[in-house]
């Protein structure tokens with residue numbers, strides 16, 4: 524069985540190790556969602572990842588409700604991403620853009636319009652806004668005749684991601700955002716072709732993935748899903764019936780990889796006793812499978828050893844340890860991340876996590 528430090532092929536990407544950087548929103552862009560110079564420094568520091576999956580990147584203003592997060596719908600944004608992807612490549616790394624539509628998890632004061640979702644159900648909790656947190660609003664249901672334009676916005680974002688120098692794209696289908704809201708029945712009460720049966724709830728995912736794969740190339744197209752347990756108010760009454768349908772829809776596409784963010788009983792950023800879906804997905808999906816959440820070196824290697832995963836993605840460990848692969852290889856201690864600076868603007872808690880010192 525491979526170790527975390529062995530190379531792995533992820534579609535068109537030859538990753539030198541199996542330690543991927545999970546997507547992490549850090550809110551260091553401008554108010555117009557344009558990347559800034561410190562973002563190039565941040566990603567450059569983390570270029571030793573087998574592959575960096577970028578923070579969630581908005582595909583449209585409608586889908587981007589996170590203050591100071593970056594987008595990929597304007598030419599100005601494309602130009603500002605280029606120094607970021609150049610920095611990663613100059614440091615010997617690889618980076619995919621995570622394509623993000625937040626669905627009902629946005630506030631109209633950020634997007635300028637009522638949130639959209641499969642069904643008019645407000646999620647629990649509060650949305651981020653420029654004036655602090657505000658209760659989530661009731662979204663309007665996307666009309667079926669709006670879906671072609673939505674899919675087109677994913678295609679355009681994928682095109683712009685490649686133009687900006689990304690090595691590929693990962694569609695964000697996890698964590699209670701738009702695609703996940705369609706997939707799971709607590710958020711999807713539609714009675715048209717996009718709701719009801721697992722096949723119908725998977726339709727938008729299928730359409731988005733085949734469109735993006737046609738644009739970017741399947742071997743440069745990945746997907747992130749979170750199928751077990753409640754994430755931000757989105758959940759499913761029967762994940763074991765949904766997962767095989769999703770795996771069956773993805774199998775023919777030849778994607779670069781599928782990443783599953785799975786909740787575990789003692790999870791430190793979301794926990795659940797709903798069984799992990801990776802065993803079901805693994806038995807029905809033959810592409811590379813990446814697993815995430817609450818891994819350390821031992822548990823990560825165990826999921827490679829059992830054959831459940833081909834690679835592991837690390838979120839907070841990579842946030843706080845820019846040289847994470849080296850630290851895992853040498854058994855060096857890990858820095859802890861500081862949640863107080865997760866989403867603050869500026870370099871504090873962003874550029875100042877130190878790599879190990881070179882031995883004298």
Ligand SMILES: Cc1cc2nc3c(=O)[nH]c(=O)nc-3n(C[C@H](O)[C@H](O)[C@H](O)COP(=O)(O)O)c2cc1C
Nearest residue numbers: 545546547548578579784816817818837838839865
């Ligand atoms: C600050 C922060 C920002 C995050 N932003 C994103 C994001 O943009 N997209 C996404 O899919 N997940 C996001 N996540 C979830 C992480 O990718 C990951 O699933 C989570 O941190 C659990 O993995 P870990 O235990 O390795 O940190 C974020 C998590 C954190 C802590």
